[in-house]
Amino acid sequence: MSPEPYLGDVAHTPVRHHILSVLVENKAGVLARIAGLFARRGFNIYSLAVAPAEGHARFSRVTIVVDAESAPLEQIMGQLDKLVNVVAITDLAPSDAVERELLLATIKTNVANRTPLLDTLGDAGAAIIDVDPGAVTVMLAGTPGACDALEKALEGFAEVELHRTGRVALPRLGRAAKA
Amino acid sequence: MQLTGAQALIKSLEQEGVDTIFGLPGGAILPVYDPLIDSTIRHILVRHEQGAGHMAEGYALATGRPGVAMVTSGPGATNIVTPIGNAHMDSTPLVVITGQVATGSIGTDAFQECDITGITMGITKHNFLVQSAQEIPRAVAAAFHLATTGRPGPVLIDVPKDVTQSMMDWWYPATVEEFDLPGYRPEVPLDEGAVARAAALIGQSERPVLYVGGGTLKSHAASELLAFAERTAMPVVTTLMARGAFPDSHNQHLGMPGMHGMYSAVTAIQKCDLLISLGARFDDRVTGKIPAFAAGAKVIHVDIDRAEFNKVRRADVSIQSNVACALRALDAAGATPKNLDGWWKTIRSWQAQYPLVYDEPTVDGPLRPQHVIEAIAAKASPGTIVTAGVGQHQMWASQFWKFEEPGTWVNSGGAGTMGFGVPAAIGAKVGRPERTVWCIDGDGCFQMTAQELVTARAEGIPIKVAILNNAYLGMVRQWQEMFYDERYSEVYLNADLPDYVKWAEAMGCVGLRARNLKEMHEVIEEANRINDVPVVIDFRTDSSEKVFPMVAAGASNDDIMVHPLQRGASK
């Protein structure tokens, strides 16, 4: 198969990522099926988050942020839809979604960096959730952009261990009013 | 009624109307082989599990019904991975049952444990690891539903040994709802707007081509295709997976497109203004260099699988439907192209200038492989089913045999699996015992799965195998000759080793050999007289023969190479 599908002369909208909110059956191996599909078809994932779906023991909701340039979105959705355990897929353009992610970081502290660190955390709106004499653990629940900014700001500090969950998203309310 | 899981499994297969299982037992599947003794289902004991898988495929492709195979865990399961992958590529409905170690042992590297659902995740339409005996009927019913509806494909059911040994209360799902497949919607309502847009495109077309793929056969749409093609007078091409979907004898049929397609079929696609794809998927073996493929054409793409749309080629109109429904809807919409007399005149000139040709046979041999196929076809009873391995012989079989009806051409297309031919022929013959079944095989392919002729003899399945023995992995040799400066690397096989006649005889078959024209005609006559045991014929063919026409891999279809006899003539 050709690595680059020939798509004729249609213009591409250069949206970097899309958010797919995927309702799946809560069955063993369903995440492996999704991950395997993305791997074997060469679709890139920025992040993937799983949680029980609202009010159903039978279903889970997987929020996948896909690189819509690694493959046409139509392909990604079409292939995903063929997975028998996938029940429904909602595609959200970034502008139609509210997205949040969680960042956790542990930073070694000392007398010199304490003040600048507190300033940085204060600016970012991050909260301290664990402390010991030589380190703090902080969290930020924010937009992916806010998490990016805090991650960047923390680069100035030595010995930072940082984890991000990847984003979850829901449709923006009142989209109809916006148009 | 209380049953063991094993009994429930066999009873579930009976409920699905299964008449034949191809398989081979072992530890983990042992419980299921016990109630099989009391079942009406015929079990064909294969000599290698790959054979079971390809037999099930041959059965499915010849009958249109799902093929069923059953093997044990571990190596039994991994041995059937190739046929599963093959069936996945060719959308062939299969249900494969594998034994698994007991649930308590899963994950412990137990004896003959292997993660077969993990291994086959990417090459099945779906697979199940059954967790309790009570769930067996649902898994079986769902597997058959999945394998045969929408875009068909292989489904695997992995059954742990303790599950088949424990007791359950017999039940069987009565409705699709009970299959518990909330995410599976194989059919969508026909998009009438798309049908109308397609009909409008057809109405403007002066040079249309019906590009018929395997989905046309899978949706049993041959009669709709014939009616539509005849009403609209459009030219038809049938891909390797669709041979038999439209009669080769029909004067609107241009033959097979693609890498080794007919000049007229390939060129009609290149020059058409509207390409109507019916259950085809724009495979690279058909398109050649994609940007150069039918570059001036608008495209109508009919497929049951929406993921095929715009995967390779942007469609102007896509219709998600099975082919039969879509053709009926296009007929109802009155879709009719412009007058096609001029288009046909051009096509007829291509057909006249570049028919299929081959070098004159020599009386003393070696034989021309194309001639052998024509000679077999000339003496074959109508409706004969032909299977093939993969290689030059496969392409010649597709080119030179004339297929008139669905289910008569059984081959490995998308995966190109050497060794498919013999077991597929056995499966086809089991499914259609009233038909003659010929396997056109290569010497290389034959050596991969020939042991299944023991199965054929033991089970009384009288197939006929024609080995086109060119002493080479011929298709690879052809590429080395044409694209690697005739540097032949690891392709020589030796026509005399093995001795195919003795091998056939050792497997309880009749073995025959033909080196010249006289012998060729004699052995074909003799093979046709034998109807009780399998026959194998070693036809000694010319090693230097190449398949033409040919489009080099990755080249534009405009650069099709015709047979050397036709070169020099102006295009």
Ligand SMILES: Cc1ncc(C[n+]2csc(CCOP(=O)(O)OP(=O)(O)O)c2C)c(N)n1
């Ligand atoms: C299992 C497998 N291995 C390797 C190949 C690559 N391959 C394609 S055709 C071919 C040669 C087949 O030789 P033979 O059966 O003698 O057929 P011929 O081309 O000579 O007619 C090979 C090695 C393949 N398609 N399948």
Ligand SMILES: [Mg+2]
């Ligand atoms: Mg050969």
